Structure formats: structure tokens, C-alpha cells
Amino acid sequence: MVGPFGYTIWLLGALLEATVVVCSVFRGPLRRYFTLNLYMAVSVLVNAGRYWVFTRHGLMSSEYIYFYYYSDAILTICLYFALMGLYAIVFEELGVAMRLRVFMMLLLIGTTLFSYSVVHQSETRMLTRYIVEISQNLYFVGLILTYVLWAALLKLRESRVRVIQIVLSLGMYFSINAGTYALRNQYPHLRMVWGYVPLVAGVFLPIAWIYAFMKFDDEARLAPARLAAVPR
Amino acid sequence: MSRISSAIVLAMLVLTGAMGLKTVVTTHGDSSVLVANGTAPIPPTPWKNGTAPIPPTPWNGTAPIPPTPW
Numbered sequence: 001m002v003g004p005f006g007y008t009i010w011l012l013g014a015l016l017e018a019t020v021v022v023c024s025v026f027r028g029p030l031r032r033y034f035t036l037n038l039y040m041a042v043s044v045l046v047n048a049g050r051y052w053v054f055t056r057h058g059l060m061s062s063e064y065i066y067f068y069y070y071s072d073a074i075l076t077i078c079l080y081f082a083l084m085g086l087y088a089i090v091f092e093e094l095g096v097a098m099r100l101r102v103f104m105m106l107l108l109i110g111t112t113l114f115s116y117s118v119v120h121q122s123e124t125r126m127l128t129r130y131i132v133e134i135s136q137n138l139y140f141v142g143l144i145l146t147y148v149l150w151a152a153l154l155k156l157r158e159s160r161v162r163v164i165q166i167v168l169s170l171g172m173y174f175s176i177n178a179g180t181y182a183l184r185n186q187y188p189h190l191r192m193v194w195g196y197v198p199l200v201a202g203v204f205l206p207i208a209w210i211y212a213f214m215k216f217d218d219e220a221r222l223a224p225a226r227l228a229a230v231p232r
Numbered sequence: 233m234s235r236i237s238s239a240i241v242l243a244m245l246v247l248t249g250a251m252g253l254k255t256v257v258t259t260h261g262d263s264s265v266l267v268a269n270g271t272a273p274i275p276p277t278p279w280k281n282g283t284a285p286i287p288p289t290p291w292n293g294t295a296p297i298p299p300t301p302w
Contacts, residue, residue, distance in 0.1 A: 106243040
């Protein structure tokens with residue numbers, strides 16, 4: 001049963017995701033951050049589809065369950081491509097675009113093969129298990145990739161505020177969801193709390209990206225820290 | 233060639249790290265699924281509380297099972 005809070009969060013999330021795309025169109029970075037906007041646009045469409053199925057069949061219906069998990073896999077793949085786009089932006093000056101593409105595609109192929117190896121002995125609902133397994137594994141791959149990108153930002157002394165803001169928000173989003181999942185398994189009696197945290201995180205991510213697109217332009221840089229005057 | 237090799241090694245490293253992290257996070261798990269996209273209400277997993285029809289058991293009745301004919 002979905003209460004008023006659930007509906008409010010759902011509507012708010014969808015509206016904020018649409019706002020990210022609109023802001024991106026009006027502020028100009030649509031092409032540069034195409035994969036991020038693709039993820040948000042697909043998320044809006046998926047939300048609309050989920051609402052359509054939900055209102056016709058209900059939360060516990062097999063139609064909604066299958067639509068939800070299959071569309072979740074599509075969104076996770078889009079999120080992976082969004083990360084790919086961020087890597088391309090961060091490493092654009094190093095001229096390693098081709099190597100980066102090879103790396104990301106190998107990782108994607110490796111993840112799909114690994115997922116298949118996990119579920120290939122399942123006797124029932126093999127395709128569904130495979131889709132869910134890919135989604136799960138890609139999610140954790142995305143989590144690791146975000147932290148690697150974060151480390152690369154620090155190593156390269158990246159100062160573009162918008163890029164930093166987007167990567168940090170993505171890192172927080174991944175971490176909140178993974179942390180919530182771990183805590184939910186550890187403390188199952190607080191299931192109600194853990195059920196709502198990912199939804200709130202789903203609202204946080206578009207807000208952070210709207211902030212990044214509206215507040216900063218692409219050339220905005222972090223001011224260097226004041227140099228410490230060392231007395232001689 | 234070395235570029236391709238380094239890309240493969242890096243991809244394997246990230247994949248290993250991600251699967252290790254997944255193992256840590258899903259320890260004590262009840263086979264529920266981590267869903268993290270969008271704000272739509274989360275349904276039960278398809279194989280935990282699914283609504284697909286349950287097939288009949290391959291044997292019928294409660295009579296004692298006879299020995300195999302051979």
C-alpha cells in the first residue's frame with residue numbers, strides 16, 4: 001500500500017528529474033552532459049510507465065513487479081553510460097578516449113558474463129534472475145567506478161566545480177543506497193526506515209544535479225586555497 | 233597491445249572489487265534486491281513473493297511411494 005508520502009516522493013522525484021533535463025537544455029550543457037541527461041530523461045519515462053502499470057494493476061501485481069525490475073535494469077545501464085560520459089569529461093585532456101571506451105565496454109561485457117555465470121543454473125525465471133543480477137552487479141561496478149573517478153579528480157587536481165559537484169553527488173547517491181541495503185540486512189526490524197531512505201536519495205540526486213547545472217557554468221573553477229605563509 | 237592489456241587488467245580489477253564489495257554488503261542478506269533508481273514504490277522481488285502460477289508437484293496423491301521397478 002502506498003501512502004500520501006510515497007506518492008509525494010514519487011511525484012517530486014519525477015518532476016525533479018524532468019527539471020534536470022529542462023535546466024540542462026536552457027543552460028546549454030545538454031550535449032556535453034548528454035549521458036547524464038539521457039539517464040534523467042529515461043528515468044522520467046520509466047516513472048511514467050511505472051505509474052501507468054501501477055494504477056492499472058497495483059503494487060503486488062506481477063505486471064508491476066516485472067515492469068519495475070526490468071526497467072530498473074535499463075536505468076542502471078543508463079547510469080553506467082552516464083558514468084562513462086563523466087569519465088570522458090574528466091579525462092578529455094589526457095587523450096585516452098579510445099582506451100577509456102575499451103575499458104568501459106570490457107567492464108560491461110565482463111559484468112554481463114559474470115552475471116550469467118551466477119544465474120545459469122537457475123531452473124525458474126532465469127531471464128528475470130539474469131536481468132536483476134546484471135542490474136545488481138552493474139550497480140556495484142558503478143559504485144567502485146565513482147570512487148575511482150573521485151580519486152582521479154583528487155589526483156588530477158580537477159577544479160571544475162560542476163564536474164566535482166556531479167561526481168560527489170553520484171558518489172553519495174551510490175553510497176547511501178549501498179549503505180542502506182547493508183543496514184537493512186543487518187537490522188531487518190527497521191525495514192520501514194530502510195524502505196524510505198533510497199526514495200529520499202532518489203530525490204537528492206536530481207536536486208544536486210539541478211544545483212550543479214544552474215549554479216555553475218562549465219568554466220567555473222574552485223578557488224585555490226589560500227597559501228599558508230610560513231614564517232622564516 | 234599493452235594499452236589493451238592494461239585496459240583488460242583494470243576492468244578485471246574493478247569487477248573483482250565490485251563483486252567483493254557486493255559480497256560484503258549482501259552478507260546476512262535475505263536475497264532481497266537492491267533497487268536504486270527512481271522514487272517509485274518498490275515491489276517484492278519476482279521470485280520471493282511473485283504472483284506467477286505455481287506448477288503442480290510432479291507426483292500425485294499421498295499414497296506411499298512404491299519401489300522402483302528395477
